[in-house]
Amino acid sequence: MYSIGEFSRATGLTVKTLRFYHEKRLLEPRHVDPDSGYRYYHPAQFETARAIVALRSLEFPLEDIAAILAEHTDGGNLDEGDLIEFLRAHKAEMEQRLSHYQDVAASLNQIISRELEARTAMQNANYDVQEKTVDRQLVAGYRMRGRYQDCGQGYAKIGRAFGRHICGKALMLIYDQEYKEDDADFETCLPIRKGESKGEIAVRELPSQDCIALLHKGPYDTLNRSYNKVMTYIKDRGYEILSPCREVYLKGPGMIFKGNPKKYLTEIQIPVRK
Amino acid sequence: MYSIGEFSRATGLTVKTLRFYHEKRLLEPRHVDPDSGYRYYHPAQFETARAIVALRSLEFPLEDIAAILAEHTDGGNLDEGDLIEFLRAHKAEMEQRLSHYQDVAASLNQIISRELEARTAMQNANYDVQEKTVDRQLVAGYRMRGRYQDCGQGYAKIGRAFGRHICGKALMLIYDQEYKEDDADFETCLPIRKGESKGEIAVRELPSQDCIALLHKGPYDTLNRSYNKVMTYIKDRGYEILSPCREVYLKGPGMIFKGNPKKYLTEIQIPVRK
DNA sequence: GCTTGACCCTCCCCTTACTGGAGGGCATAG
DNA sequence: CTATGCCCTCCAGTAAGGGGAGGGTCAAGC
Numbered sequence: 322m323y324s325i326g327e328f329s330r331a332t333g334l335t336v337k338t339l340r341f342y343h344e345k346r347l348l349e350p351r352h353v354d355p356d357s358g359y360r361y362y363h364p365a366q367f368e369t370a371r372a373i374v375a376l377r378s379l380e381f382p383l384e385d386i387a388a389i390l391a392e393h394t395d396g397g398n399l400d401e402g403d404l405i406e407f408l409r410a411h412k413a414e415m416e417q418r419l420s421h422y423q424d425v426a427a428s429l430n431q432i433i434s435r436e437l438e439a440r441t442a443m444q445n446a447n448y449d450v451q452e453k454t455v456d457r458q459l460v461a462g463y464r465m466r467g468r469y470q471d472c473g474q475g476y477a478k479i480g481r482a483f484g485r486h487i488c489g490k491a492l493m494l495i496y497d498q499e500y501k502e503d504d505a506d507f508e509t510c511l512p513i514r515k516g517e518s519k520g521e522i523a524v525r526e527l528p529s530q531d532c533i534a535l536l537h538k539g540p541y542d543t544l545n546r547s548y549n550k551v552m553t554y555i556k557d558r559g560y561e562i563l564s565p566c567r568e569v570y571l572k573g574p575g576m577i578f579k580g581n582p583k584k585y586l587t588e589i590q591i592p593v594r595k
Numbered sequence: 596m597y598s599i600g601e602f603s604r605a606t607g608l609t610v611k612t613l614r615f616y617h618e619k620r621l622l623e624p625r626h627v628d629p630d631s632g633y634r635y636y637h638p639a640q641f642e643t644a645r646a647i648v649a650l651r652s653l654e655f656p657l658e659d660i661a662a663i664l665a666e667h668t669d670g671g672n673l674d675e676g677d678l679i680e681f682l683r684a685h686k687a688e689m690e691q692r693l694s695h696y697q698d699v700a701a702s703l704n705q706i707i708s709r710e711l712e713a714r715t716a717m718q719n720a721n722y723d724v725q726e727k728t729v730d731r732q733l734v735a736g737y738r739m740r741g742r743y744q745d746c747g748q749g750y751a752k753i754g755r756a757f758g759r760h761i762c763g764k765a766l767m768l769i770y771d772q773e774y775k776e777d778d779a780d781f782e783t784c785l786p787i788r789k790g791e792s793k794g795e796i797a798v799r800e801l802p803s804q805d806c807i808a809l810l811h812k813g814p815y816d817t818l819n820r821s822y823n824k825v826m827t828y829i830k831d832r833g834y835e836i837l838s839p840c841r842e843v844y845l846k847g848p849g850m851i852f853k854g855n856p857k858k859y860l861t862e863i864q865i866p867v868r869k
Numbered sequence: 870g871c872t873t874g875a876c877c878c879t880c881c882c883c884t885t886a887c888t889g890g891a892g893g894g895c896a897t898a899g
Numbered sequence: 900c901t902a903t904g905c906c907c908t909c910c911a912g913t914a915a916g917g918g919g920a921g922g923g924t925c926a927a928g929c
Contacts, residue, residue, distance in 0.1 A: 324925095326876065336877085357924055358878050368853060375851045380699055383915070401710050407910060408710075412703040417695040425654055426693050429686040436675050436682075437646040577649045579642060580674040600905065610906090611888060619886095631895075632907050657886070 322352060328362040332370040347387050349372060352429055381411060394556040427485050435490075439572040442586060450535045450554040455567075455590060457529040459515070462494065464520050469493075469541070475509030482522055486513040491573070494565040500545070504566035508565070530592040532567075533560070537589060544568075544589070551591055560593035567592075596626060602636040606644040621661050622647060655685060684855070701759055706850055709764075713846040716860060724766050724809045724828045729841075729864060731803040733789070736768065738782040743767075743815070749783030756796055760787040765847070768801075768839040774819070806841075806864040807834070814856035818842075818863070825865055834867040841866075 329336045343347040348369055350360035369390065376386045389404055401408070408592060461483050463475040476491055489512030497505040510527070518524045533555055537547035555562060572586040603610045616622040617634065624634035643664065650660045663678055675682070737749040750765055763786030770780040784801070792798045799806050807829055811821035828834060832846055846860040 401849040415700045419700050422693040424688045575675040
């Protein structure tokens with residue numbers, strides 16, 4: 322028979338933990354001195370302790386461990402096969418947690434890399450009107466009608482459906498030919514790696530296009546000034562404007578904080594035929 | 596101003612939670628009626644509530660959230676960029692948990708599939724002496740000298756070093772020409788998918804070999820009876836015995852429980868030249 | 870036989886992020 | 900006058916132990 326300290330050193334469980342397991346009736350010392358209250362453990366209990374440690378390292382809750390052990394107190398011949406359903410159920414639970422942490426880690430990665438990209442975008446920013454060709458890209462889009470301020474709902478919908486496949490900056494396609502306040506026709510889009518349309522969310526590839534582009538720095542309610550610049554540029558050169566035009570939100574309200582609108586960075590892209 | 600119930604419905608946080616956040620000074624109602632103690636929230640506090648929800652969904656501890664918010668109580672223009680180091684540190688933490696759950700899920704998978712394999716092995720068992728050819732396989736081996744009962748230490752050593760690359764049943768190579776009790780020369784081996792030798796653990800490929808094999812059912816201390824059968828078979832046919840011979844532990848003491856030795860299943864494989 | 874130091878005991882509080890409930894105040898509707 | 904619906908505070912509980920106070924026990928050395 323071993324005192325609690327000896328048993329602790331032999332099993333690697335702390336004295337506190339052993340007392341706790343005694344209280345929870347998980348691992349009861351074979352003998353307790355009625356006078357002193359000292360706990361004495363039998364060598365045969367090493368095996369039980371080992372099993373508990375193994376189950377704990379697999380994150381089994383103590384309650385389940387107690388149930389498993391109690392189901393087979395008689396001989397100690399308990400076999401893993403006897404608890405295969407237990408193991409399966411627990412595995413499902415663990416996989417759920419696993420995928421939860423995958424999501425969390427992926428979100429953190431996205432936030433961080435998005436911020437870093439925004440930083441470099443900010444540094445390399447060129448606030449002149451530019452002619453450029455945008456690459457084709459796969460997006461999930463949700464078309465809506467109403468006010469631009471309500472676009473958040475659109476992004477949220479797509480985010481919920483394609484969360485972990487998002488791979489770039491949010492953008493918006495604007496189908497109106499002129500600025501509308503209350504009944505705008507637009508489509509919130511998020512670039513994704515892969516996926517298929519479901520319900521109101523359409524997945525498709527946006528084509529490569531020649532664009533006149535301009536970086537707009539500042540809050541959205543001053544976007545019109547930048548639009549004017551682009552339009553003047555286009556008219557001066559006599560290009561034909563194609564629809565829909567795009568806004569790419571290089572830096573806008575974040576996933577956590579809305580940030581300072583003065584630092585928002587938006588790229589206006591007007592597709593044209595030269 | 597919103598009562599706690601209204602604010603709760605608007606933010607999705609429960610009333611209890613809001614009171615708790617008040618106590619923790621995370622989200623203090625803008626006004627508290629001194630007479631009734633009623634809490635009243637300002638619409639501007641939606642933004643803070645949203646940020647808290649976002650940070651919580653990323654598993655940030657409340658304490659960190661409080662620190663983040665307190666660092667920038669002034670304007671609400673806090674930007675994700677301002678806390679990028681916070682995010683990085685937290686990401687590291689989350690990835691640690693992620694890999695922990697990956698380990699746990701992998702272990703559970705291994706235990707379950709091992710058990711299922713053992714079951715089919717048990718059903719398709721043929722308890723006659725057989726001539727067979729074993730496939731080559733990559734193993735990590737730890738050679739030791741002493742008593743067979745101490746082999747557990749060898750498997751533990753390999754398990755610690757190659758844990759997640761193990762891909763099959765434990766086996767043992769026996770280098771002695773005859774049975775030895777106390778000073779046996781053997782090597783504990785675990786099949787692995789990939790890996791390289793390190794320290795005392797040697798990784799190498801076991802060759803394909805022609806063997807005389809026999810399934811032994813029962814505890815290890817009755818293995819000698821099965822050995823006798825095999826040896827008789829080999830002598831009768833005049834085959835030449837090659838060294839080392841192998842024992843494959845199809846079903847033995849599990850990772851959690853030692854199980855019932857009467858159900859242990861071991862395959863004896865004696866390599867021969869015919 | 871006594872002292873000393875190591876060991877052991879119980880009991881209580883602490884952790885996280887909340888949830889549940891008891892007991893009570895206040896106002897409005899029927 | 901009662902019922903319902905808000906709201907309040909305070910207490911207790913969760914999982915799996917850890918930390919520490921205050922006090923009893925064991926074995927060895929003198």
